[in-house]
Amino acid sequence: MHTFMDRDAFGRLVGIEAVFIEPGRARMRLDPDDRHRNGLGMVHGGALFTLADLALAAASNAGDHSAVAINAGMTFVKPGRKGPLFAEARELSAGRTIAAYAVDVTDEGGALLATFTATVYRREKKA
Amino acid sequence: MHTFMDRDAFGRLVGIEAVFIEPGRARMRLDPDDRHRNGLGMVHGGALFTLADLALAAASNAGDHSAVAINAGMTFVKPGRKGPLFAEARELSAGRTIAAYAVDVTDEGGALLATFTATVYRREKKA
């Protein structure tokens, strides 16, 4: 867990922390402050995407594969105003080289702010 | 131009600069350094998304509407390694309340790193 976030410099710049990381599943947390807002005062779409993307990366790299995203789609359903915000990734499918994940971004009360679906290309880690 | 980036705190945190902003069209620049990398040493997907999202936001808010993203899809075609990187947004269509944009993310030589397509909800700015 520490290892993953230690290596992800951009996640640290944004201020994201890991809640838990397991193979195929991970939960990340962001406590947004004034640095995370867009011109309208909402938590920036780029911050929400980064939160979801880190949950994806952690979940898809936690087992015996290394993985990189091929594509990602995000639907914004409700503006984020204050934190903490969470992103939780779960594996939908995993084949030899392709896996698919869904990530929900929620606020502290569990209200859905955004959904994120992504596919990754993966390889077995070398021993 | 200055006004837009002055208001976007997250864009400043990430280090993004506006190259040009016009109604329906905008170009953003990021000079990635070690803070922008993921655990694999690539420019982070969240940084590329934020770069594209800022181009979208600038282009869709530069005219007489204010706009927020409803959804965005990003396809990663080539890893970003070093900069400068650019994202350029262009309007595909614009109706009374919905508009669609395509954004290409490229490196200095013009090679495509990622494509981004998004729709926004927009309202006329009040006089």
Add this chain to the structure above:
Amino acid sequence: MHTFMDRDAFGRLVGIEAVFIEPGRARMRLDPDDRHRNGLGMVHGGALFTLADLALAAASNAGDHSAVAINAGMTFVKPGRKGPLFAEARELSAGRTIAAYAVDVTDEGGALLATFTATVYRREKKA
């Protein structure tokens, strides 16, 4: 229920039937045969998309709004081979003019074949 499918000519051409339709929720069924296959013998991506899109359309038009899709993203996680196949839509959020839906496409045993996320633009139906 009958009314909706009576009006949707393309759904009838493809051979899709409604299982149930309620405001914000709908389930569709397709019994694929040789007409629904692609060149590799799998149920065609276009058939799976149409199945999901009909579930979306039924769910988002069943209440007091009429709705049209703005965008849709589909992730294919497992090939469809034989039927029946199902698509079930559920509303993620609904505002005055924008609503978001998730649709799961599954086989008879409940295995996930594809996920589909879409946003719609909606208006109140006239009395």
Add this chain to the structure above:
Amino acid sequence: MHTFMDRDAFGRLVGIEAVFIEPGRARMRLDPDDRHRNGLGMVHGGALFTLADLALAAASNAGDHSAVAINAGMTFVKPGRKGPLFAEARELSAGRTIAAYAVDVTDEGGALLATFTATVYRREKKA
């Protein structure tokens, strides 16, 4: 060209024809009639998706690889009313096992009705 459409049963059911097919590039045509409409009288999203998906499949299978879609995103920018309609696919990138494509769906006058972006998983065809 004939071979591809001969094998794609669902494309024939929908009434799609190939205009040209080359490795990495293909153009498809649909002349919509009453069978292709939704309940609102527009050309069905499922028909537009199928048109785009066939252009993708033809372009990505025309060379020395066989390919299947991993994901696809479609943004609907203008309703289709009458035909002919066209979808043209072009390759954005192609690696050993992953390739990305953009497809534009247009009407006879060249007006954009929808954009479609997809990634495929591909393997070399056996000799």
